[in-house]
Amino acid sequence: MLASEARHGVDQALWSRFNDLLVAWLVENQAKQDRTSVRLDVEIDRYTREYEHEKTKIDQEYRPALEDAIRRGESADSGTWAEYREKIRLLQTQLIAEVKATSATVLREVVLATVG
Numbered sequence: 001m002l003a004s005e006a007r008h009g010v011d012q013a014l015w016s017r018f019n020d021l022l023v024a025w026l027v028e029n030q031a032k033q034d035r036t037s038v039r040l041d042v043e044i045d046r047y048t049r050e051y052e053h054e055k056t057k058i059d060q061e062y063r064p065a066l067e068d069a070i071r072r073g074e075s076a077d078s079g080t081w082a083e084y085r086e087k088i089r090l091l092q093t094q095l096i097a098e099v100k101a102t103s104a105t106v107l108r109e110v111v112l113a114t115v116g
Contacts, residue, residue, distance in 0.1 A: 040105045047107075051095050058087050 062084045069080040099111045 036105070040107060043103060043105050043107055047095060047099060050098075051091065054091055055088065058084070058091065062087070 062080070065080050066084060069078055074080060096111060096115055099107060103111070
């Protein structure tokens with residue numbers, strides 16, 4: 001033991017124990033972060049998949065009417081386009097409500113912080 005260590009009551013065994021505990025904590029903390037990342041990825045993938053599925057249905061439903069509106073020269077503010085955009089907006093609103101109600105990860109806090 002070094003003289004400076006002895007004066008402060010720190011010996012090699014104490015430093016070794018401190019180091020072992022610190023390393024164990026760092027390893028566990030990294031494992032927790034990894035599990036959190038996996039859970040977040042799974043949750044984002046699920047919400048994205050559900051949203052894309054529903055949006056695709058809306059797109060397919062409105063595609064013929066939107067093509068007709070384009071052929072007729074209707075503006076992007078026309079009734080057909082406005083109706084389509086409103087359906088998409090409603091879908092987005094429903095997604096936000098679902099995340100707020102069901103998210104079990106930090107995603108919920110992020111959504112609450114950004115859109116209320």
